[in-house]
Amino acid sequence: xxxxxxxxxxxxxxxxxxxxxxxxxxxxxxxxxxxxxxxxxxxxxxxxxxxxxxxxxxxxxxxxxxxxxxxxxxxxxxxxxxxxxxxxxxxxxxxxxxxxxxxxxxxxxxxxxxxxxxxxxxxxxxxxxxxxxxxxxxxxxxxxxxxxxxxxxxxxxxxxxxxxxxxxxxxxxxxxxxxxxxxxxxxxxxxxxxxxxxx
Amino acid sequence: xxxxxxxxxxxxxxxxxxxxxxxxxxxxxxxxxxxxxxxxxxxxxxxxxxxxxxxxxxxxxxxxxxxxxxxxxxxxxxxxxxxxxxxxxxxxxxxxxxxxxxxxxxxxxxxxxxxxxxxxxxxxxxxxxxxxxxxxxxxxxxxxxxxxxxxxxxxxxxxxxxxxxxxxxxxxxxxxxxxxxxxxxxxxxxxxxxxxxxxxxxxxxxxxxxxxxxxxxxxxxxxxxxxxxxxxxxxxxxxxxxxxxxxxxxxxxxxxxxxxxxxxxxxxxxxxxxxxxxxxxxxxxxxxxxxxxxxxxxxxxxxxxxxxxxxxxxxxxxxxxxxxxxxxxxxxxxxxxxxxxxxx
Numbered sequence: 172x173x174x175x176x177x178x179x180x181x182x183x184x185x186x187x188x189x190x191x192x193x194x195x196x197x198x199x200x201x202x203x204x205x206x207x208x209x210x211x212x213x214x215x216x217x218x219x220x221x222x223x224x225x226x227x228x229x230x231x232x233x234x235x236x237x238x239x240x241x242x243x244x245x246x247x248x249x250x251x252x253x254x255x256x257x258x259x260x261x262x263x264x265x266x267x268x269x270x271x272x273x274x275x276x277x278x279x280x281x282x283x284x285x286x287x288x289x290x291x292x293x294x295x296x297x298x299x300x301x302x303x304x305x306x307x308x309x310x311x312x313x314x315x316x317x318x319x320x321x322x323x324x325x326x327x328x329x330x331x332x333x334x335x336x337x338x339x340x341x342x343x344x345x346x347x348x349x350x351x352x353x354x355x356x357x358x359x360x361x362x363x364x365x366x367x368x369x370x
Numbered sequence: 371x372x373x374x375x376x377x378x379x380x381x382x383x384x385x386x387x388x389x390x391x392x393x394x395x396x397x398x399x400x401x402x403x404x405x406x407x408x409x410x411x412x413x414x415x416x417x418x419x420x421x422x423x424x425x426x427x428x429x430x431x432x433x434x435x436x437x438x439x440x441x442x443x444x445x446x447x448x449x450x451x452x453x454x455x456x457x458x459x460x461x462x463x464x465x466x467x468x469x470x471x472x473x474x475x476x477x478x479x480x481x482x483x484x485x486x487x488x489x490x491x492x493x494x495x496x497x498x499x500x501x502x503x504x505x506x507x508x509x510x511x512x513x514x515x516x517x518x519x520x521x522x523x524x525x526x527x528x529x530x531x532x533x534x535x536x537x538x539x540x541x542x543x544x545x546x547x548x549x550x551x552x553x554x555x556x557x558x559x560x561x562x563x564x565x566x567x568x569x570x571x572x573x574x575x576x577x578x579x580x581x582x583x584x585x586x587x588x589x590x591x592x593x594x595x596x597x598x599x600x601x602x603x604x605x606x607x608x609x610x611x612x613x614x615x616x617x618x619x620x621x622x623x624x625x626x627x628x629x630x631x632x633x634x635x636x637x638x639x640x641x642x643x644x645x646x647x648x649x650x651x652x653x654x655x656x657x658x659x660x661x662x663x664x665x666x667x668x669x670x671x672x673x674x675x676x677x678x679x680x681x682x683x684x685x686x687x688x689x690x691x692x693x694x695x696x697x698x699x700x701x702x703x704x705x706x707x708x709x710x711x712x713x714x
Contacts, residue, residue, distance in 0.1 A: 175531075209535070210528075210531055210532050252523060253523060253524055253527075256516055256520040256523075258506070259507060274517075274520060277521055277524070278524030278527075278528060279528050357503075358499045358504060358505060358506065358516070358519055359496045359497075359499040360500075
């Protein structure tokens with residue numbers, strides 16, 4: 172898997188909990204505290220080891236950590252912007268999730284995002300099916316969708332409990348599309364703005 | 371290759387189909403459309419185009435707002451455009467922005483010769499979006515504008531990340547290289563770097579380069595300093611010796627620490643025995659000046675064996691090293707603190 176996933180976990184731990192937490196997790200999982208290179212590939216087992224160590228150090232269930240990672244990721248400005256290209260409002264955004272793995276591949280071949288499928292259940296109720304190479308992507312998506320709801324100013328209920336076989340389910344109830352004011356988003360960045368980090 | 375029917379598929383046997391499109395409907399499908407009458411006056415335009423050229427352009431000639439850059443004929447008008455022709459225009463007020471599109475003559479319009487033009491931003495889409503403050507709603511859902519912007523931004527992020535990675539790897543490579551080639555105590559090049567430099571000098575000489583001298587220097591009485599004053603004193607001496615060697619040599623010469631208290635020098639030419647002897651004498655005199663460690667003087671000297679690689683002598687690195695070594699041995703035997711130049 173591309174290092175960008177491990178790098179995201181690393182960045183989340185150090186910016187959300189502090190460098191000392193990251194260093195402890197790194198030590199427990201036998202990873203160089205300098206961490207990961209986003210553009211290099213690493214063994215998938217390293218990701219498992221990192222998450223195991225994070226669970227132990229933070230004394231927090233894995234699903235909760237993964238949800239926080241999803242939310243944190245969506246709030247990093249470069250990622251928030253890329254996700255906002257999904258649509259003008261939250262409804263559009265939800266339906267753009269089907270295309271998210273394709274967009275990910277377009278940006279970075281080998282990224283390995285999970286397969287996503289949005290189904291409409293009833294008025295305002297949706298289910299996102301998440302099928303990833305390793306379990307846990309459902310929780311990441313739940314966190315990401317919650318954070319993006321705040322960004323779009325939408326009021327939603329998100330529940331990431333369901334799961335059948337390799338497919339995790341996230342249910343979304345869209346209560347109010349324009350509950351609060353959306354955060355500002357310009358389609359184009361100001362000229363000359365270069366950003367240095369995906370995550 | 372299958373050619374598309376330019377008229378598009380139509381139900382066979384159907385009577386001539388007619389569509390009635392209002393500017394409002396057109397504007398939703400094609401936010402950058404332009405409707406011209408036969409004299410080129412703007413009859414209607416899409417909302418995004420109106421944002422760019424201003425709705426006061428309605429009723430005026432298109433030529434006041436658009437410069438035609440590419441189309442058959444001289445002018446954008448029915449007489450110069452065949453149906454379906456690709457055109458390119460520049461905004462008169464903002465010449466940096468090009469749009470491209472398709473112009474078709476409207477059949478069955480009230481006025482014959484009326485034109486419908488559908489425009490789109492080309493590669494300057496990002497700049498146009500920024501400059502005119504466009505949003506998702508300014509583009510038709512069928513357009514790939516948003517995908518284009520997404521891709522441009524995502525690729526920039528990936529590229530930045532890759533460039534940063536390349537920079538980090540390059541720094542690590544340089545660091546590893548310099549660590550592999552230098553002596554950590556004195557910072558001088560090490561044996562490996564010296565061997566490579568000697569190899570280069572020999573090869574250059576074989577190709578007709580200048581003569582050079584190879585000096586093998588061994589400190590005298592260094593063991594006593596180490597034994598009497600400790601290794602820290604010895605290290606101080608070695609660092610000072612390295613400084614003196616660096617000061618006494620010129621740019622282009624080479625000084626390396628190749629062992630505990632052994633140094634190798636390559637002096638670039640042209641050079642002869644007399645110059646080597648003078649250089650060695652000056653060097654030894656400076657090295658014999660006491661070096662103070664913790665207020666106590668450390669006194670060393672140096673024995674040197676030298677050999678000159680001269681033009682046409684057919685210099686071989688191994689033989690030169692052996693000659694310098696035996697010359698050094700003779701200096702030691704003759705009472706130290708001196709230089710012997712091996713006669714070729």
